[in-house]
Amino acid sequence: xxxxxxxxxxxxxxxxxxxxxxxxxxxxxxxxxxxxxxxxxxxxxxxxxxxxxxxxxxxxxxxxxxxxxxxxxxxxxxxxxxxxxxxxxxxxxxxxxxxxxxxxxxxxxxxxxxxxxxxxxxxxxxxxxxxxxxxxxxxxxxxxxxxxxxxxxxxxxxxxxxxxxxxxxxxxxxxxxxxxxxxxxxxxxxxxxxxxxxxxxxxxxxxxxxxxxxxxxxxxxxxxxxxxxxxxxxxxxxxxxxxxxxxxxxxxxxxxxxxxxxxxxxxxxxxxxxxxxxxxxxxxxxxxxxxxxxxxxxxxxxxxxxxxxxxxxxxxxxxxxxxxxxxxxxxxxxxxxxxxxxxxxxxxxxxxxxxxxxxxxxxxxxxxxxxxxxxxxxxxxxxxxxxxxxxxxxxxxxxxxxxxxxxxxxxxxxxxxxxxxxxxxxxxxxxxxxxxxxxxxxxxxxxxxxxxxxxxxxxxxxxxxxxxxxxxxxxxxxxxxxxxxxxxxxxxxxxxxxxxxxxxxxxxxxxxxxxxxxxxxxxxxxxxxxxxxxxxxxxxxxxxxxxxxxxxxxxxxxxxxxxxxxxxxxxxxxxxxxxxxxxxxxxxxxxxxxxxxxxxxxxxxxxxxxxxxxxxxxxxxxxxxxxxxxxxxxxxxxxxxxxxxxxxxxxxxxxxxxxxxxxxxxxxxxxxxxxxxxxxxxxxxxxxxxxxxxxxxxxxxxxxxxxxxxxxxxxxxxxxxxxxxxxxxxxxxxxxxxxxxxxxxxxxxxxxxxxxxxxxxxxxxxxxxxxxxxxxxxxxxxxxxxxxxxxxxxxxxxxxxxxxxxxxxxxxxxxxxxxxxxxxxxxxxxxxxxxxxxxxxxxxxxxxxxxxxxxxxxxxxxxxxxxxxxxxxxxxxx
Numbered sequence: 053x054x055x056x057x058x059x060x061x062x063x064x065x066x067x068x069x070x071x072x073x074x075x076x077x078x079x080x081x082x083x084x085x086x087x088x089x090x091x092x093x094x095x096x097x098x099x100x101x102x103x104x105x106x107x108x109x110x111x112x113x114x115x116x117x118x119x120x121x122x123x124x125x126x127x128x129x130x131x132x133x134x135x136x137x138x139x140x141x142x143x144x145x146x147x148x149x150x151x152x153x154x155x156x157x158x159x160x161x162x163x164x165x166x167x168x169x170x171x172x173x174x175x176x177x178x179x180x181x182x183x184x185x186x187x188x189x190x191x192x193x194x195x196x197x198x199x200x201x202x203x204x205x206x207x208x209x210x211x212x213x214x215x216x217x218x219x220x221x222x223x224x225x226x227x228x229x230x231x232x233x234x235x236x237x238x239x240x241x242x243x244x245x246x247x248x249x250x251x252x253x254x255x256x257x258x259x260x261x262x263x264x265x266x267x268x269x270x271x272x273x274x275x276x277x278x279x280x281x282x283x284x285x286x287x288x289x290x291x292x293x294x295x296x297x298x299x300x301x302x303x304x305x306x307x308x309x310x311x312x313x314x315x316x317x318x319x320x321x322x323x324x325x326x327x328x329x330x331x332x333x334x335x336x337x338x339x340x341x342x343x344x345x346x347x348x349x350x351x352x353x354x355x356x357x358x359x360x361x362x363x364x365x366x367x368x369x370x371x372x373x374x375x376x377x378x379x380x381x382x383x384x385x386x387x388x389x390x391x392x393x394x395x396x397x398x399x400x401x402x403x404x405x406x407x408x409x410x411x412x413x414x415x416x417x418x419x420x421x422x423x424x425x426x427x428x429x430x431x432x433x434x435x436x437x438x439x440x441x442x443x444x445x446x447x448x449x450x451x452x453x454x455x456x457x458x459x460x461x462x463x464x465x466x467x468x469x470x471x472x473x474x475x476x477x478x479x480x481x482x483x484x485x486x487x488x489x490x491x492x493x494x495x496x497x498x499x500x501x502x503x504x505x506x507x508x509x510x511x512x513x514x515x516x517x518x519x520x521x522x523x524x525x526x527x528x529x530x531x532x533x534x535x536x537x538x539x540x541x542x543x544x545x546x547x548x549x550x551x552x553x554x555x556x557x558x559x560x561x562x563x564x565x566x567x568x569x570x571x572x573x574x575x576x577x578x579x580x581x582x583x584x585x586x587x588x589x590x591x592x593x594x595x596x597x598x599x600x601x602x603x604x605x606x607x608x609x610x611x612x613x614x615x616x617x618x619x620x621x622x623x624x625x626x627x628x629x630x631x632x633x634x635x636x637x638x639x640x641x642x643x644x645x646x647x648x649x650x651x652x653x654x655x656x657x658x659x660x661x662x663x664x665x666x667x668x669x670x671x672x673x674x675x676x677x678x679x680x681x682x683x684x685x686x687x688x689x690x691x692x693x694x695x696x697x698x699x700x701x702x703x704x705x706x707x708x709x710x711x712x713x714x715x716x717x718x719x720x721x722x723x724x725x726x727x728x729x730x731x732x733x734x735x736x737x738x739x740x741x742x743x744x745x746x747x748x749x750x751x752x753x754x755x756x757x758x759x760x761x762x763x764x765x766x767x768x769x770x771x772x773x774x775x776x777x778x779x780x781x782x783x784x785x786x787x788x789x790x791x792x793x794x795x796x797x798x799x800x801x802x803x804x805x806x807x808x809x810x811x812x813x814x815x816x817x818x819x820x821x822x823x824x825x826x827x828x829x830x831x832x833x834x835x836x837x838x839x840x841x842x843x844x845x846x847x848x849x850x851x852x853x854x855x856x857x858x859x860x861x862x863x864x865x866x867x868x869x870x871x872x873x874x875x876x877x878x879x880x881x882x883x884x885x886x887x888x889x890x891x892x893x894x895x896x897x898x899x900x901x902x903x904x905x906x907x908x909x910x911x912x913x914x915x916x917x918x919x920x921x922x923x924x925x926x927x928x929x930x
Contacts, residue, residue, distance in 0.1 A: 062186050064193075070116065086192040127183075132179075148174070154180070180212070182212035183196065208233045208259065210235045214290070242272075272317075280322030319666075334479045337469050345447050399448065411450070413452075449477045451473060451477035452472065512715060533739075536724075575608070584607055633726040636724045640756075651684060668711075670706055698732065779875065783822070798864050804896055830846065842871060845859070895923050898921075
């Protein structure tokens with residue numbers, strides 16, 4: 053339901069507190085006191101059978117029937133056993149939202165409470181919430197020790213204690229909030245709902261998240277990616293090192309630990325992830341006072357060599373960039389005047405992008421005096437720059453070693469981020485750098501996939517379906533090789549032999565050509581063959597093969613007597629030489645579904661633990677970034693007489709694996725270890741694949757993907773007036789296609805589409821049109837046989853997924869051919885399939901062809917009361 057009825061929750065006019073029994077009285081009275089203190093003249097009611105006044109300014113009534121109809125917010129403090137009844141009573145009274153403060157609610161009760169609320173269209177916050185606060189509205193319906201100050205940071209937290217800690221810290225630092233939302237058990241309103249609301253909230257500049265788990269990964273990722281495009285989002289996750297729910301049997305599964313998967317999800321969504329309250333506070337301090345800025349070079353100014361060096365070390369350790377000629381050291385005797393004189397040129401010099409001033413208090417320079425000098429210099433330089441054409445204000449961060457309240461107050465008044473240590477200041481600076489880099493990543497155009505890559509999906513599905521229907525858990529080696537071949541992933545030829553004699557016969561063909569043989573045990577019960585000595589290498593004769601097979605059988609039966617031995621895999625030996633051993637594969641995460649794993653390969657992969665993860669789908673850019681996040685990436689470059697690895701080939705393997713996961717959801721884990729890579733390409737030396745029936749999920753396609761992949765099922769081939777036209781969903785790599793199209797469209801058609809002249813088709817503009825979250829939006833592009841774009845239609849759903857707004861643009865010479873009608877019809881079909889109940893649009897009154905198409909499709913029209921030049925059109929889909 054996302055942001056449905058959020059207005060009543062966060063801007064309530066009439067509020068009631070109910071459930072004030074002996075058990076809930078303390079909670080209720082605390083909430084009432086905060087409500088009245090924040091809004092003394094509000095319309096506040098308390099349902100209290102004893103009818104004695106609980107607080108001045110509160111209207112006490114005996115029962116729910118005595119409350120006015122259509123309350124905005126009901127605060128419930130009743131015992132768990134009474135919650136369903138109170139929620140039902142609030143719903144019948146017409147309440148829009150309920151805040152449940154009751155703690156220790158059994159998880160099983162949540163579903164009953166949610167079902168009761170849904171029956172009345174009632175939104176729920178909690179149970180186990182510590183409440184909500186909206187300082188701008190003078191609303192404090194919480195159990196917080198002090199009301200948060202007004203500001204532009206929104207805090208959404210699953211943990212009440214973390215929320216209270218952040219608010220208490222912010223109060224000491226004069227940092228304010230647009231809203232504070234404590235979710236508790238999140239029976240209804242969850243993290244994604246909060247993201248959706250505050251992403252669109254004009255009073256919120258940045259969003260802070262504190263979470264433990266994500267119940268709906270697809271909903272969360274969709275909301276997070278949308279929010280991160282609009283403003284900074286900082287996330288702190290508790291319980292990062294909790295043990296996984298199940299043990300994995302493959303290397304890739306063991307490497308894909310939950311904490312690493314969550315980090316991969318946050319990275320993909322463009323969120324700024326922090327690992328502690330200290331780091332969260334540093335992010336709060338920074339985001340509360342400084343907007344993101346271009347660049348990453350930091351100048352450091354300090355009054356001592358040691359403290360400046362510590363800051364520079366911290367910057368290097370965190371992957372930051374120190375500006376040339378830094379740090380600047382003033383010496384321990386430097387006073388406020390010296391700081392002011394040194395800072396002024398740093399605020400205008402071109403060789404860096406931000407400044408960190410570090411001050412260690414001495415007998416000659418106190419913290420407060422130095423803070424005043426710094427603040428005064430910043431104000432003077434910025435005022436001067438405004439008079440010189442308004443050049444960009446260079447960001448400044450200040451570390452006052454030792455937490456001096458007076459100095460902190462001076463910096464806060466000047467809106468300068470201030471920190472008690474140089475490490476916190478460096479982290480604060482890097483928070484903004486990382487956020488801007490994430491924004492750049494979100495808007496970057498991916499490389500195009502090679503046109504020759506077209507997997508044989510039918511062959512892959514036949515292999516997987518046959519194995520699942522037979523009740524297999526592991527594909528046999530021949531099927532593994534065939535599956536990889538279906539996705540054009542090169543692997544070593546393999547012969548499956550049922551016994552030692554057959555293995556020797558198969559080996560002779562390799563030996564006769566001058567090669568040597570690798571012999572491996574084949575067993576559905578032995579995943580890691582090296583655990584039982586199940587691999588023999590460099591065999592040079594049939595006798596060697598027979599002896600090796602006999603020895604493997606003896607060891608396997610001794611170490612794993614229960615294992616079923618189905619035979620041996622015979623392969624030619626691959627001379628590794630200058631090849632690097634990598635690992636690539638797929639793992640299954642219970643929250644986010646399939647995960648692509650990459651790292652350094654070999655038998656010790658879990659000990660080395662050099663790996664990086666990414667959520668599919670992947671393009672080549674994302675795959676390349678995945679490679680870069682590992683230590684082994686440095687070994688892929690050329691060194692000494694060893695040529696560089698073909699990184700494109702390695703990245704393409706990762707993209708192919710992500711596509712395999714989309715096409716075959718029954719593939720639960722896949723392990724290519726090692727994946728050998730060199731200048732000639734990449735080769736799968738050994739692989740294993742685990743399969744299981746596809747789990748149920750939302751939607752017919754890709755039920756486990758947290759990020760909905762490219763919807764290939766919506767591709768269409770049309771024939772209009774004898775011409776073949778391909779219509780497909782827009783892809784991220786379509787940016788150049790759109791640029792050429794816009795350059796061929798008349799200025800008048802562009803004005804009709806965008807309601808204003810458009811001349812600058814820059815990257816950011818085009819990226820917004822081509823990089824879609826398919827869970828929320830769709831765009832269909834029409835292309836002729838020559839690959840020329842003829843037009844496009846798009847629909848963007850609202851946060852509640854109830855309605856969507858469309859837009860369409862057709863090239864002038866294709867108007868009247870039926871293309872516009874065909875694209876609109878396809879868009880409407882998609883909206884129906886997505887459960888969207890209404891399609892709406894805004895059309896210039898003079899755009900008669902578009903209005904005619906709308907009339908033909910059954911749209912209703914009405915004038916726009918605010919702009920007489922446009923018409924509102926709408927179509928109810930039922």
